[in-house]
Amino acid sequence: MTATDAEAEALVRLVRRRRAQTIAIGSGRTPHALESARLIEAAWERAGGTTLATITWPETGASWLRHASRFAAVEPDVWVMAGPATGWAQMTRRLLWSTSWRPERTLATAAVGDPRTLALVGLINLNGLVGATAHGTTWLVDDDTFQYPARTQERS
Template sequence: MTSAELEALVRLIGRARHIVLGTAASPASRADGERVAAAWGGLVLATVTWPETAASWLRPARRFAAPEPDVWVVCATPAGWTGMARRLQLSTSWRPDRTLLTAALANFPVPGLRGTRADGTTWETR
């Protein structure tokens, strides 16, 4: 994660009262999640980590969606997030329009998602 990307992500989080962080199990994804939490400095209700491959992703999806934060922030890889996003849509009250993604997931094809690119610009899927 670049500094410009991190700054843009913190701006997108804005005045949220609390967030839930979701990360892939990779060391880079987890480190990005820690950087986001530290840079934002607000209340993180939960940090949920999921594998790149899983039978259903149901357990992490429920843990990710259950706290119902102001904003969900995802630092993950496309492989793991694809399965996780599908499970979130099918089995939880998760809302894409309250979810922010890092550059690794730029322009992920679920309407309502927003995120940052490495250069600090932002995007939204319509």
């Protein structure tokens, strides 16, 4: 699914609450994921932020190490990730195993914020991950649980 305007605006608000200036966007290569990345980047730049890089990854592949290394090496204030589910899960596992990437420095789209998608990686590995829904509300992984709507005012 393609991110909505409300979702992109919610992600921008979440980034701003963290007092971030720079983001890196990662997404799958499906048309919906690529459009989501473009929408988020445009909303962020309209708000005066800087996008350091946009990295894409495949839905299937032998390894996500090269993509994960490129994504993590950018070292933005905040990483922003979009789906789809399978590629996101593979990429996130590789990020956790092989890089300095941390979920608590990451925001995600509604395509990622489905409990079934998060379960592909395991909630225990995603504490601190925050995201936006298509309606512009937020969700959070905290204490190994998926919380919706999130209590992001005190966490983000």
